Structures are given as structure tokens and as C-alpha cells.
Amino acid sequence: MDSRPLISVVDDDESVRESLPDLLQEFGFAVAAFASAEEFLAFDRLAETRCLILDVAMPGMSGPDLQRELLQRRQQVPIVFITAHADQSVFPRLIELGAVACLRKPFSDTQLREAVDAALDGRPPKEG
């Protein structure tokens, strides 16, 4: 049994799915990557996920859709949203629904680390 905390990454962009898990592993986490929300919902270790890094815009079920779905299933997974869109107008709404942080692509490793740490600690991250 892996003792490292499990972090899941859901992004339709392949380069993110390849690069992000490597970095998170360097941080010392266990990582599972998924190309769509549907795949993640089918994940048998969903309940073990300590933090979900989730893309906002995806074909099919979008990031916010998945957030709502998890709320309805009473699956309390801390979520860090990432997006390539310049438009940040959706962020306040996502935070209001319980997301831990919203990061705009591209983001630095420090930003990512702080967001993930905050998710694991159950407290809001510093402004930035």
C-alpha cells in the first residue's frame, strides 16, 4: 500500500497529463491522470484521492460539471482548478462552490505546490 497522498489529474490536454504527474511525483505524491471527467468518475480509488487537479474546459463533462457531480455524490475531494482561458470571471463562482484554488495556465511549480498543500491541509492558500 502506497503511503504517499494520492493526487488525481484530469485534463484533456495530453502534454498536461504527461508533465504534471511527473512534477507532482517529484513533490512526493502519488498521481493518477485521466483524459476526461467520466474516466475519473469511473476510477476505483476515487475515494482515496486527497486532491483533484481539474481542467475547467473539456469536451463532454466540463470541470465545473464534475465539481457539481462530486458535490451531489457527497464526495468531498478538494479541487484545484486549472485553465488556459484568459477569462477569470468564472473563478469566484468555483471558489464559492468549494474549490481550493484556481490556477491560470501556465503556472509556476511554487503556485502549484502551495495550492496542493492548501488542499491537503484543508485551509485556503495564500493570495497569489
Added chain:
Amino acid sequence: MESELERVVDVLPGLVWTALPDGQIDFLSRRWSDYTGLGTGESLGHGWQAAVHPQDLPRLLAGWRGDSRTSEPVEAQVRLRRRDGKYRWFLFRAQPSADASGRIVKWSGLGSDIDDRIQAEQALRASERRFRLIVDGLPVLLSTATPDGELDQANRHYLEYFGATLEELKAREAVHALHPDDRERVLPIRRAAIEAGRPYEIECRRRRADGVYRWFHLRAFPLRDAEGNVALWYRLQIDIEDQKRAEALLTGEKRLLEMVANGHPMPDILEALCRFVESMVSGCYCSIVLVDPSGTKLQETIAPSLAAEFNDAVRGWPIDRLGGPCQTVARDNVQVIMSDVASDDRWRNSWRGLAQKHGLRSCWSTPIVSQAGKVLGTFALYWSEPGNPNALQLELIEQFTNIASIAIERAQRDAALRRSEARLAEAERELQRTIDALPILVATYRPDGSRIFVNRTWQDYTGLPFDVAIDSERTTIVHPEDGARIAQEWEKSLAAGVPFEAEMRLRRADGEYRWHAVRRVPARDESGAIARWYSVGADIEERRRAEQALRQSEARLSEAERQLRVTLDTIPVMVWRGAANGYVQQLNQRWFEYTGTTPEQMRGRRWKQCVHPDDLERHVQTGTDYVAAGMPIDSEARLRRFDGEYRRFLFRPAAARDENGDIVGWYGTIIDIEDRKRAEEKVVEAERELQRTIDHIPVLVATYRPDGSRLYVNQRVRESTDRSAAGDSQTPPVSIHPDDAELAEGKWRACVASGEPFEVEHRIRMGDGTYRWHLTRRVPLRDDTGKIIRWYGVGYDIEDRKRAEEQLRRSEALLAKAQRLSLTGSFSFHPATNDAMWSEEVYRIYEVEPGTRATLAMIRSRYHPEDLHLLEEQIAKMRSGATDLDYEHRLLMPDGSIKHVHMVAQGHRGEGGSSIEYIGAVQDVTQRRVAEEGLRRSEAFLAKAQRLSLTGSFSFYSATGEFTWSDELYRIFEFEQGTPISLELVATRYHPEDRHVMDEVAEGIRRELPDFDYEHRLLMPNGTVKHIRVVAHGTADNERGGIEYFGAVQDVTQRLVAEEELRRSEAYLAEAQKLSHTGSWVVDYVNRKPIYSSEEHHRLFGFDPANGMPPWREWMDRIDPEDRPRTKELVERSSREKTDLEMDYRICHPDGTVRYVHDVGHPVLNEAGEVVEFVGTSVDVTQRRLAEDALEKARSELARVTRVMSLGALTASIAHEVNQPLSGIITNASTCLRMLAADPPNIEGARMTAQRTIRDGNRAADVITRLRALFSKKAAATETVDLNEATREVLALVFSDMLRNKIFLRTEIDDDHPLLVTGDRVQLQQVILNLVRNAVEAMSEVDDRPRHLLVRADAQDLGHARLLVKDAGVGLDAQAMERLFDAFYTTKEDGMGIGLSVSRSIIENHGGRLWAEPNDGPGATFSFSIPRLAENATAERTGEDVWPPNLNSEQQVMRNS
């Protein structure tokens, strides 16, 4: 009886003559001579031919010769020259008389003046020709119908519309071509109106020859004959199809756009759109399919008239899979016209089955494209019959596709709006922080002055919390000494809305008051009302302290001033001292002594109280002037002495200057000049007295300088002459009559030069505007050396003398003329000496050179040999001393002609009775004699002549009421020959409506009027109406009393009928024009002169028809100045090419209204083939134009609004695409660094992540590349494309757009030789479309020249195909050229610019180039060139060699890339 006949011939309105069988005239009535001015003698035989118009003579003679052999009456119309040289038309009728053996022995004839009739007939013919031209030219359907409604006549347009001849149309049913839906409504109205004979109006659809129904407005009204029965129907049908459609479209579009603007849900708008389209295009089913935001599948269908099953089948269908036409349209962004579902093999799948199942047989689908070029959905029309769209339908499709695009984009825009509102809130918070951080006091107030907000600095300074501070500002913050003043000024600013500025002390938190400069300005909303006041306060405490120090040093200066004052007071004249600005600061003691005032009383500017009120203003002005000029100027003014008396003073100022020469103050002395002034005035008064004397002399007096210019005139000149001419000394004070002016002035100049006295008579214009003759004399005054120093001139009125002279001259002339006119000369004769004196006229009668000595021998030589004995008898009588002579004799002239002369003389015995002198008169009575002769002979054929000229004659004796009628008169009145005639009998023939004429005639006879000339109608027993003209002349019968009238009666029915017809056809025309808003006109093109303009044409141009024909210039001035050059050019071209004229222009009325006019004109050529006239019509198309304009405006307004969002959407998309790989790169790089920093370093892991970094970098580059081909949804396909064909397709797509923009499109495309290239057809077409659209837009503002657009596809060289788009638009400047292809550069205020940049990358992807050049004339040319498909290897290589194309133009623009 003979004299009576003579009178009849005189009044007979015709020329009477007889001729011998050989055609020689042997008698002519006196009217011939009166009319032609030819003597009877010279006209007899063949002499009369001189009076016949040369063009008519051969015809007349030929007719004569031909007719001489018959015994029938003959007639001919010829022009006869009147004595004044003018020709008039005459009808000559001749009747032969034969002797017992049937041989013609004599011709007798009558020529009657028919010029008026001929003129009227010609006018009628010309008018009818014009009428026909105009009627045929009217762009309306114009027809007449029989009383029961059957078609009778129709204009050209009518026949062309129905595509049939008049005969074919007559054969058809009355309601042919009426739309079946309209019949039930229209026919009963029509039938009822025709039966009732009353006008009717209908709107209905009529089928054109090509089967298309168009809406018409039909108006019909009956024309009635004299009895009031309907004679014919006049029907006018105006094509209102365009107007109807434009109105419906406008209403529909407006409603839809309003729904868009009001934010209705998109599906509602689209459903309304579908229903509207279905109402406009009957028989179609409209469908709108939306593409989902990702652009990958069809989202929803809105088609209210299609079955749900059909609509549902489309939902969620991926657009890259084969489905129906709408998928293809959405995928390829091209229009698909599927004219027959059954035979079209492109969609042979389940869709076809489904469509056929629902009875859909054809489908035309068009992409709905956003402003950024993205496909938002499709707009499709389905039909239950196969078919292709016509031009109109294509235009509608384009319009509604556009509206759909607006509605969809609006929905998307609303979403974007919500996002930007959130950003705005953030910006406001940022602003708040900034304001709080400012080191000044900031506050805002409501319009009523209550405070809304203060910034952090304010709170820190006052130490008051935000909410506490609000209502206690004045009492707690402002210093108590400033409070009231500040409050008052602030109230004032609030009330007036002007900025408030004040300095005030404000209390700091620690209790110290510090000075602040506070400024408050109002901010206004769009309506101009004040919404907020913004206030800032800055600390100025330190500045205030510096000012305080300055004030103290100034106080020390005033002490020095006091010292100076003492000095001035000791000077013995009045002196004053002033500041640099001229204000009096000090007056010395003398002033106070003179005026009796004290320094306290003179404080400030009160010294003015001592100046005489009448002088004050001028005096003060002088002061202002010299201070402004910096130069002393003297001034005079009266000053009041202490005892109240005014004396005059000279004020003389002087400037005080500092070392730099700048004026620092003014000093002045005030000197008493009263006594000097009085002496001067006495001299002036003496001069004035002399002046008065001269002024009252009753002649005109003037003096002049040696150079002749006027120095002085007396009052008389000024009073009695034309006041308007009173000028300076160079122009005469009197207005000399223009006819005399040159002579008078020339002579005056000569006299001035020579020194001779001047004398001339001329007319002078008096004060009342009349001219009076004057004698003007001017003599020089010389000094001792003989040099002229003055000229003195006087003018006398000699008008009365002049008049007397004129009178005498005239009466002498009159006498001579009277003799000439009466052919009477006077003479005196002394039988004792044979001395004779002749007047001029006697010489003329004897045809002897005037002045020749009159001798008995000469008189004898002129006497007719047979009458010589008369002369001898008379001479014998004279010698025997007879006192009265009276006899007639003949003269034989050298040319063989004979004159009859009447001689009357009286003898007077001289003083002493020794000799006798005869004074007498000689009158030439030849004409009278000839006339008498002629009259005797004319009796025989007079009756015949009357018959020929339809003229009867009569005599009437007023005392007895007795009539004598000629035979012809019986015929005209249709009475039995010989019936006794009375006024009562004549009255029975009078037309009932003309009875009043009879009464007037009876009244005239009672009053013994000498002349009658009147026309009236006769009503014959059989009901026919005749028009007659009666001319009569009465002479008093001295023996019997009463008046005897002789008269002629002429039947003028024919002439009047012609005139009436003319008037009637003109009335019809005017009515038709009024109904159709059509004016007609005729213009003399050679002389630029309007010949004819109908009333409606007058009204169209804003002229009152009652004011007659305005000149050419005024017509032209009414045309809009912008349209004038173009209309002029069109008219000139039409004249040059002799083609019909067609043009549109605007007319500006003086009251500012503008009418749009459509003109059609037809040139009229003369025999030489030159254009001499234009005949045409002008139609008022204002209503139609305004409807079109409103539609266009609404469309473009909304289109512009929708573009605003496109730019943001595009940049967001680019950012997203680039951010994705960038994210990967940064993450990988971070990972890589961490792996390398680990202990031990994870080299293998680092290498892998570095490799991924490189890959993601490449991916980012790919994104950029892909963005370049943004317009294309698929990879650039390579297929063989015919550039000619591709261009044609694009042009077909935008054709309606061009029509609407009035573009003259010229294509140079060789359809017979394909221009093959390799590439993506759709992309290339998008480039062409982009270039064409740009060109159309570039010309949208062009109104002063034709909007020419040239599109040319050709082979530039062996290896390249070129497409060229040349416009005549706004053109490009050098700066624009450089940036033209930058992604976001545009010269259009509402443009996007992305089009050119993308076009360029598409062309470069095809291995070609896209460039722009300015034209020689207006506009620009855009071209691209791409490699041609190689026909063989050689060509391809050649193509390589010559690339890039040799563009040697210096102005070419090409960016290397």
C-alpha cells in the same frame, strides 16, 4: 350698289380675284394690296407670284395647270407674304365659269386666311406626337377602355409588361393576368364602378409576361362627353411591387431587430424569423439549424413549419459526418442549392429518404456566419417542388441570414457582457484604492450638495470617521471665519452648475487650521444634467505665508507716494498724475481751486463729474486710446468751474518711463483754451453766412479744382438732384442722363486740359427721378500768373425751352408724314409768271427728283395725252381769273403706268389786285379708282367667293331692322333662300347657352356701336352645332338717320374643333401625370431652353405652374449640387450617342425638402441627325427611396454593433491555444530542474522531461501556424481549381450586395480558357470574396463618381495566374500601405482588419503573393498571384524562374515574410 359691294369686299375676310383661262390674273381685290403691299398694277398678269412663298409657288402653278383643264372648283393651300414680310397660310379656291359652249372663259377665286387654323392644327399634331412619346415613356401602365370596360388603347409599357400586342390583349378576357387570389375582391368593385360610371382605385397583382405577379395600384376614371355619358375610361396602373416588398421587409426586419435589441430569447427570435420568411416567400418552409459552440455538431433546429421528426433527426449530428445539406453547409461554410432532392446524388443517405417522406423536394441552405467568419448555423429554405432560387430570393436569404447571425451573436455577446461586468467591478475596487492613496483630500457630492464619499486621506487629515464627518463638515472642519463665505459660494456654484473654487482653512486632527485650495467640478451625464460633484482639496498653507510677507513690503511704498503729491500741488497749472494703466491717481491743488472741490470729493474716478457730460465719453475714449497705444494724444473737453460755468481745456498727457523705456505712469497738464476757441468760431460763422447765400441762388452752383474734381456744390444742387447719387468729390453730385454723360464728361476733360470755358446741354436726373434739360457753364479763375486756381460752374434749367423746340420739330414732321400717308401734295402757282412751288409729296406723285424746278412744261410732259386738253382748259381758266379749280385727270409715268390725280386749287388775289396766286392740293387717287373699278367687276363673283370661303355677308339697317343676306349666309344658317330675315328669326338659331351674345348685340345696336366682332354657336334643327364668327362695321346714314351695318359671317367650326381637341388631350395628360407623380418636359437642347413643362413637372421641382416657365438656370439650380455633374454628363452622353436618357437625381426645394427623381428622356433629331430636343418624363420616386434607405440604415447599424465583440473573442481563442502547450513547457522545465537538483540527480528523468519540453515548444509553434489559417476549418486541400470558375461563383454570391451598393461591375474573365491552379478552392474563394467585399466597402462613401469595380482573372505569365480587384474607392495612402497586412490594422472605422492578414497567409500557403497598389486615379487595386497548374514541365520551370513576379511599380507594397 357699287359702293355697297365695295364695302362688302372690304369687310370680306378674303382676297378676291379673277383670272383669264390662260392663268393671268386680271383682277385683284383691294385686300390683296392691303395685305401684300403690292400695287394692283404690278400684281396683275403674273406679278402676283412675287407674293407667293417660293416653296409653294411651283406646287400652286402645277396645280393650276392641272386644274385649268377641268371645270370643277379647285383649291390649294399656299403661304402669302404680308407687307411686313411675314408669310401666312391661305386657302385658295377657284371656280371656273364657262360660256354657253362649255368653254372656260373665266376663273374667279378667293383666298382666305387660314393661318390660325393651320397653326392650331400643327400645334395639335406636335402636341399629339409629344403626348404619344410621353405616354409611351411613362413608366406606368396606361390604358384607355371603352365605356363598358373593354381595353381600347395602351402605352408601350403596358404592352411590354403583358408581352402581347394591343390586338392580342383586346382579344383576352378583361381580367386576364389578374392574380386568382385577387379576383373575388377586385372584380365586384370594378364591375360596380363601371356600371355607376364613377372612378375607382384598386391594389392588385398582375401577371407579367414571364409569369411573375407584381403588385399594382390601379386608378381608373371616366371621361365624359358633353351629355355627361362616359366616353371612355382612363386607367393608370403603377407598379408598387418594390414599394410593397420594401415596406413589408422593413417592418419585418425592424420587428426582428427590435426583438434582438430587447433581448428576447434567441429561439423566439429565430422562430419569428422563420415565420416571417415564410410569409414573405410563399410556399417555403424555413429552417435554422444551430451549430454548438465547439463547432463540432449540430445543436438544435428551429423550423416551426417542419415536422418534429425531421427536426429531431438533425439534433446532435456531428458536422464532419455525412448527413443532410445543412451538415455540409456548416462544415464547409458555403451555400448549397439543392434544386432537386430526388436527383441530387450528393446526399444519397437516410436524409434523402426522410426529406422525401416529408414531401420536401428542394432545399437551399446558407451558412450563418459570425462577423469573425465562424459558422454559427445554417439557414435553409425547403420547398415541396424542385427549383432554384431567383435573384430576389437570394437577396432575401442573404438579408435573413444576416439577421439570424445578429441574433445568435447577440446571445453570445450577452454572455460576454456579464463577464466584463465582473471585470468592471474589480476595476472600480482598484480605483477606490488609488483614490484613497492620493495625498489630497478627495470627496464627491450629490447635485444637492450632500456628500457621498471622502477618501482615506480626508479621514486621516480630519481625524473623523467616514460616516460621522458627513453632515458636520462646515461646523467642525471649516474655520469659523471662512464658514459663511464658503457656504454662500458653494450654494452659488451648485445652483449655476459652474466649478467651485475657494481657499479655506480646514482643521487638522490635531486642532491646527491649515489653508487649503478646494476645487469642485460637476460631472454630467449624457443628458447634460449634473450627476456628481468631484472635490479635491490641496494644502496651500506654505504659499499663504509667502503672500503675507509680500503684502507688508508693499505698505512701505505708499509713504513715498505721499511725498510726490506735495510737490505737484505747488505747480501753477492744473496737473494730474496717473498709473501706467491711465487711471488718475492724483490731481494737484490748482484743480481743486478751479473746480471748487476737495480731494475727498475727487476720490477714485470722480474727477469725471467735473467734465461736461457731452464731452465725457469722447474724452475718456481718447485716454483709453493713448494708454493702449503708449503714445500721448491731446484731448479737448469742457470743465465746470466752481461757479458752474464751463470753460474749454486742452488736456495734454505725457508718459513717465523707467530706465528700460517702459511706461510706468502718466502725467498731464490741463490748459484753459476758452478764449482762443471763441475767436476761431467767429470766423466759421462768417463763412457759414456766405454759404447760405450761395445755397439759395436758384441755379446750380459748383466749384472745381484745377484738375476738374468737384470741390463744392450749393444747397440747390443737393436738394433738387438725385439724392442717391450724392457722392464724394470725384463723382458728379448730379446724375447726368446716360445718353449725355459721355459727351458731357469728355468735353469737361478737354476743357480742364485746355483751360477753355466749358458749355454743354444735358439732362439731369431730378430728385423725383425725372430728367430735365440743363445748360451748364463753367469758367476758370486764374491767379496773377494766369494759372487756373478754380473753376466756377453754374447750371440753368432749360427744360421748357427744349420742349418748345421739340414741339415745333415734331409738328413739321407730322405734316410731312400726313401728306405722305394721304398721298396728297400741296403746291402754289402764279399763272402770270408760271412759277410753281411744290411740296415733297407732289414730287413723289409726279415721280420727279425733289428740288427740280417745277415748270409748266414738266407738268405737261407727265399728263396723260388724252387728258392734256384738261390742263389747257384749267390754265385758261386761271388766266381768266377763276377762283376755284377742282378736277381729276390722269398722269402717264415714264414706266407706262397710269396714275389718277385729283386736283383742287383756290386763287388768291395779291395786294393791289395785280396778280393772282393759286394754292392747291394734288391727291393720288389711283388706288381708289382701281378699287372702284374692281368692285364693279367683283359683283358677279362675290357670291361665289363667299361660298368658297364659307363666309356670308349681310347688311343691316338699325332704324328699320331690315336685313339683306347673301346666299351663303342663308346656307350657313340653313334658312330657305329668300326667307325674310329678322333679328327674331336669327335668334332662333342661336345656341341656347349663347343667347346672352344676342342680347349683347342688340344692346350694341341700340347704343349705335360702330364695330362688332364676336363668336358664338348656332344650334341647327338637326342638332349639329356650328361656330361662327361675325364681323360688322356700321356707318351712320346721314340722310335717313340710324346706322347701316355691313358685315361678314364665317363658319369657323372646323378651327374650333381642332383647338378643342388640343385642349382636351392636354388636360388628360395633366391628370395622368398628377396621378402617377410623373412630370413631362421638352427641352430645346441646342439653346438650353425649356420649351414645355407639365404642371406636375413644375410641382416636382417646386415651381408654381401659375408663374409660367422658369428659365433654364432656375431648373438647374433646383438639382442637388452633388448630382449636377453626373446628370450633366449623362445628358451629354445621351446627346452624343443619341440614346435614350435615364438618370436618377435629387431635387432640393427652397423650403429644404428633397425629392428623388427618376428621369427618362428621348432625344429628338433634326433632318441632319443632330439632337435638337429632349422629350421626357420625371417620376417622383422619393417614397420608394426613403423606404429603401431606412431599411439599409437599420441593417448597417445593427451589423456594426455586432462586430464589436469579434476582436475579444479572437484574442481569447489565440490565448487559449498558446497557453496549453506553454503550461506543459513550464511544468516540464520545473520537473526537470527538480530532478537535476535531487540527490542523486535523476538524469534519465530530466532528459525525458526536457524532451517533452522541446515537443511542447514545437506544439506551441504549430498552434501559431494553425492560427494563420484560421478561416479554414480543415487542412488546406489540394485539388485542381479553375480560378475563372471560382471567381465567377464568388461574384454570383455577392451580386445582390453590389446591386444594393450601386456598383458597376466589370469582369475580365475568359470563360473559354480555364485558368487552372492547385489549391484549396474554398480558401481561395474566401480570399476573392474578401478582396471584393473590401472593394465594395471602400466605395460605399463614393458619390461623386461612378462606383466602378473591375475583377480580372488572367495568366500573368506562363507560370502564374493572377486575380485583380480594382476599385474606385477611397484609396490608400502611403502609411496605410505599410500596415495594410498587419493583423489588426484597418482603415475602416468599423472594420476588423483580420481579413487581409488571413487572406495573405492563405495565398502564401499556396505559394503566391498578395499585394496592393494605389490607382492612377481614385481607388486601389488588390491582386494576388499564385502558380498555375503546370501544363508541362517546361512551363513549370519557366514559372520558377520568373518568381517573384516582376512588379516594377514603385508604389507596390510588399512585405517580406
